[in-house]
Amino acid sequence: MIVSMTGIVKRYARHTALDHLTMEVRKGEVLGLLGPNGAGKTTAIRVLTGLTAADAGKTALFGQEMRARAAEIKRRIGVVPQDLALYETLPARENLWYFGKLYGMGGAQLKSRTDEVLEVLGLTEVAKKPPKKFSGGMKRRLNIGCAVMHRPELLILDEPTVGIDPQSRSHILDFVTEMNAQGTTVLYTSHYMEEVERICSRVLIVDAGRVIADGSVAELTRTVLFEETVVIEVKNPAPSLPDSIKNIQGVLRCDTDGHILTVTSTAGSANLARMLECAAPFVILGVTGKRPTLEDAFLALTGKKLRDGGEGE
Ligand SMILES: Nc1ncnc2c1ncn2[C@@H]1O[C@H](COP(=O)(O)OP(=O)(O)OP(=O)(O)O)[C@@H](O)[C@H]1O
Ligand SMILES: [Mg+2]
Structure with missing residues (x-):
């Protein structure tokens, strides 16, 4: 110490x-x-x-x-x-x-x-x-x-x-x-x-x-924010795909909009590989993640935004 x-x-x-x-x-x-x-x-x-x-x-x-x-x-x-x-x-x-x-x-x-x-x-x-x-x-x-x-x-x-x-x-x-x-x-x-x-x-x-x-940083964002979101774009998904994704451990919701699936999971579920397995029979056009940031964590903890810094210091 x-x-x-x-x-x-x-x-x-x-x-x-x-x-x-x-x-x-x-x-x-x-x-x-x-x-x-x-x-x-x-x-x-x-x-x-x-x-x-x-x-x-x-x-x-x-x-x-x-x-x-x-x-x-x-x-x-x-x-x-x-x-x-x-x-x-x-x-x-x-x-x-x-x-x-x-x-x-x-x-x-x-x-x-x-x-x-x-x-x-x-x-x-x-x-x-x-x-x-x-x-x-x-x-x-x-x-x-x-x-x-x-x-x-x-x-x-x-x-x-x-x-x-x-x-x-x-x-x-x-x-x-x-x-x-x-x-x-x-x-x-x-x-x-x-x-x-x-x-x-x-x-x-x-x-x-x-x-x-x-x-x-990873721990703070994980403990403070309890959800994380992945957006998967799939060409011609079968109607059953959202249901099979919903069955994956940690998945809270799977919203579908045409060929775009927005999957929300409990933070730290580490279940992306399983999602991709489900989607593998189809052509996957893109996968993007939205990770919680420390800024989100700070906001959640204090209810305040961090000052931007910069001017007047
Ligand atoms: N010498 C001082 N006399 C009176 N109040 C003080 C003094 N120094 C600090 N304070 C007060 O103590 C609190 C903590 O101030 P401090 O400067 O430690 O904050 P900080 O986290 O370093 O802020 P900043 O990000 O603006 O540098 C503030 O409310 C500040 O107004
Ligand atoms: Mg200071």
Whole structure:
């Protein structure tokens, strides 16, 4: 276990930002923290990294109480804050040096690590330019670079892709995946379903300061949504075909419209092969599936749509 937070309560005046939040980050995973505006994601990260004290609950990192070993623990984590933390007028390279030095790096090691980080984040060409001349996506990438100079064991990213261009976003997602492949455990906060679906091995859905769902993307969509639909297009189907499909385990309904059969099953039935067996005597023109998405799951769990992200961040 890399992180363990138990029963965390955090209040701001009368507002409860974290309401007995309990979560774990396991070694080697990319854990997604998904939740709407004000859900408490950033507050959870601030408590986790010791930037703010909780009113109740326990936080341990690498099996140790944060309070007891703060300095030692902080060296093992890298945090990419939601709000950019860069020196706007210092060249990109010097921003990286600064953060590297903070973590006790120096000499040839600092230089070679800087070059490496610039390279993997696609910033080598602009290494001498200050971030004030950068696009939003370049600033975000540099912000990430600053957090990984010291090769942290745990990398925490708080919405690192809000409001940036698709190339930078893709670059960042690939970078996170690569860091994870090299052994870094990742905690990734986002509003974007497709990002979480793409890179996270496990997802926690947070709402109003509590964890309301925990599982892989597949598990969450399966447990939350109980139906899934397959549309099968068959040339000249026999009138008996819908009935034989209805007899397949898990099938709830089979609606026919000419040569198009819309089959609804209990989620997770895994009965497509049986349907296709039934339809096999006929010419199958097409099969399309409608899978529940994490977005559907989120909506079902919270009754709220996730903010789109993007503007005004
Ligand atoms: N310093 C603060 N003072 C007062 N209230 C705060 C403070 N920081 C956060 N809050 C409140 O706590 C709640 C949780 O905020 P938090 O920033 O953790 O949410 P979030 O999930 O990170 O949201 P977002 O997606 O917008 O970043 C919100 O209602 C917010 O207004
Ligand atoms: Mg936040």
